[in-house]
Amino acid sequence: MPGTVKNGVKRRGSRVETVIEHGRATVETALEHGRATVEDVLHHGRAAVESALLHGRATVETAIEHGRATMKAAILHGREDIRIEHVPVPEAGSGELVVEVGAALTCGTDLKVFRRGYHARMIVPPALFGHELAGTVVQAGKGVTKFRPGDRVVALNSAPCGQCYFCRRDQENLCDDLMFNNGAYAEYIRIPSRIVAKNTLRVPDHVPLEHAALTEPLACAVHGFEDSRPHPGDTVAVIGGGPLGLMILHVAALAGCEVIAIVRHDGQAEAAKLLGAAHVVQTRNIRQAIQMTRALTPSDRGVDIAIEAVGVPEAWQEAVELVRKGGAVNFFGGCAVNTHVALDTNKIHYSDFTLRATFHHTPAICRRALDLIAGGRFQAGAFITGHAHLYELNRVFEKLMNRSSEIKTAIVP
Numbered sequence: 001m002p003g004t005v006k007n008g009v010k011r012r013g014s015r016v017e018t019v020i021e022h023g024r025a026t027v028e029t030a031l032e033h034g035r036a037t038v039e040d041v042l043h044h045g046r047a048a049v050e051s052a053l054l055h056g057r058a059t060v061e062t063a064i065e066h067g068r069a070t071m072k073a074a075i076l077h078g079r080e081d082i083r084i085e086h087v088p089v090p091e092a093g094s095g096e097l098v099v100e101v102g103a104a105l106t107c108g109t110d111l112k113v114f115r116r117g118y119h120a121r122m123i124v125p126p127a128l129f130g131h132e133l134a135g136t137v138v139q140a141g142k143g144v145t146k147f148r149p150g151d152r153v154v155a156l157n158s159a160p161c162g163q164c165y166f167c168r169r170d171q172e173n174l175c176d177d178l179m180f181n182n183g184a185y186a187e188y189i190r191i192p193s194r195i196v197a198k199n200t201l202r203v204p205d206h207v208p209l210e211h212a213a214l215t216e217p218l219a220c221a222v223h224g225f226e227d228s229r230p231h232p233g234d235t236v237a238v239i240g241g242g243p244l245g246l247m248i249l250h251v252a253a254l255a256g257c258e259v260i261a262i263v264r265h266d267g268q269a270e271a272a273k274l275l276g277a278a279h280v281v282q283t284r285n286i287r288q289a290i291q292m293t294r295a296l297t298p299s300d301r302g303v304d305i306a307i308e309a310v311g312v313p314e315a316w317q318e319a320v321e322l323v324r325k326g327g328a329v330n331f332f333g334g335c336a337v338n339t340h341v342a343l344d345t346n347k348i349h350y351s352d353f354t355l356r357a358t359f360h361h362t363p364a365i366c367r368r369a370l371d372l373i374a375g376g377r378f379q380a381g382a383f384i385t386g387h388a389h390l391y392e393l394n395r396v397f398e399k400l401m402n403r404s405s406e407i408k409t410a411i412v413p
């Protein structure tokens with residue numbers, strides 16, 4: 001990018017020279033007062049910097065890379081706009097932890113946020129981004145007794161208040177004051193005290209950090225499955241071959257259910273089989289999916305449980321068409337705001353359907369999810385289909401948007 005480089009150097013030249021001439025003390029000043037300057041040059045014209053800085057290069061790099069005053073982190077600025085920036089390394093306040101991120105996993109929710117540029121409940125840009133992570137504690141704030149530097153932990157993306165009406169009724173997933181934390185796509189992340197106290201778990205030595213980072217989505221999957229009140233031997237149809245659909249079907253198969261996976265893409269069909277689906281229905285046609293699924297049950301009566309894991313109204317309607325009399329439907333996938341579905345009230349009533357819509361997780365379920373990962377039967381490795389550096393994050397999300405066969409990519413800072 002010679003053009004960018006020249007402009008960058010011309011525009012910022014005087015500052016860069018200052019940095020070179022006066023050395024490190026200046027770098028700090030430059031970082032503080034003119035951070036965009038040094039960063040622009042480094043990011044957009046790195047090759048140029050090499051010649052421009054020539055002798056001063058080591059200075060700048062030392063300050064940035066080894067001074068640890070700043071770290072690399074992904075900042076979400078809006079729709080399809082993630083920038084890797086240098087931001088101050090967080091410090092642990094009272095009750096808090098700073099965790100060096102070992103692995104952060106991409107997630108369907110992050111993809112939604114990347115596409116839409118915001119998430120009403122979880123994140124308002126510009127903001128640190130990413131929420132599935134595991135890593136190593138590097139700093140423990142005042143009053144933290146459960147953890148110390150060196151501990152390998154998985155810190156969940158949220159924690160309930162423990163005091164509201166819903167928390168007191170063991171429905172912490174619905175807490176009125178659910179606190180969310182973002183910033184997993186970074187070298188370090190600060191874990192707020194409430195999450196340290198309620199939803200940070202020690203990772204057993206034999207569990208790789210990138211597997212432990214699956215705790216959050218797996219907790220959602222376990223919650224959705226258990227909430228559907230399954231019995232061993234039940235026939236369970238799972239609509240959707242995304243990461244959550246695949247997790248739910250794997251959990252259901254491990255629990256002894258006969259799973260029918262309803263997917264669209266070849267990669268999803270393969271993954272579904274690998275993860276224990278007894279049958280795979282692969283079609284883009286909803287009517288066909290319903291027929292084929294019912295045909296897999298005695299006298300076409302329908303499945304015992306249908307779990308929708310796509311998050312579009314058509315799939316919610318499809319789910320209701322799959323179950324037998326007395327069966328249960330779980331509308332697990334969250335649709336966009338202001339979407340509605342039309343359901344056959346007569347059928348729902350006279351067939352005595354149970355309809356549920358499970359959201360999020362609770363601290364108890366998160367613990368069970370990590371136990372499942374540590375137990376060895378859960379094939380954690382199958383869910384991580386790629387690795388990428390933080391700098392490649394935009395490309396990773398673009399790829400995920402194009403429905404590649406990737407399930408989750410581990411982002412290693």
Ligand SMILES: [Zn+2]
Pocket residue numbers: 107108109110131132216217
């Ligand atoms: Zn997630």
Ligand SMILES: [Zn+2]
Pocket residue numbers: 160161162163164165166167172174175176177178
């Ligand atoms: Zn609460």
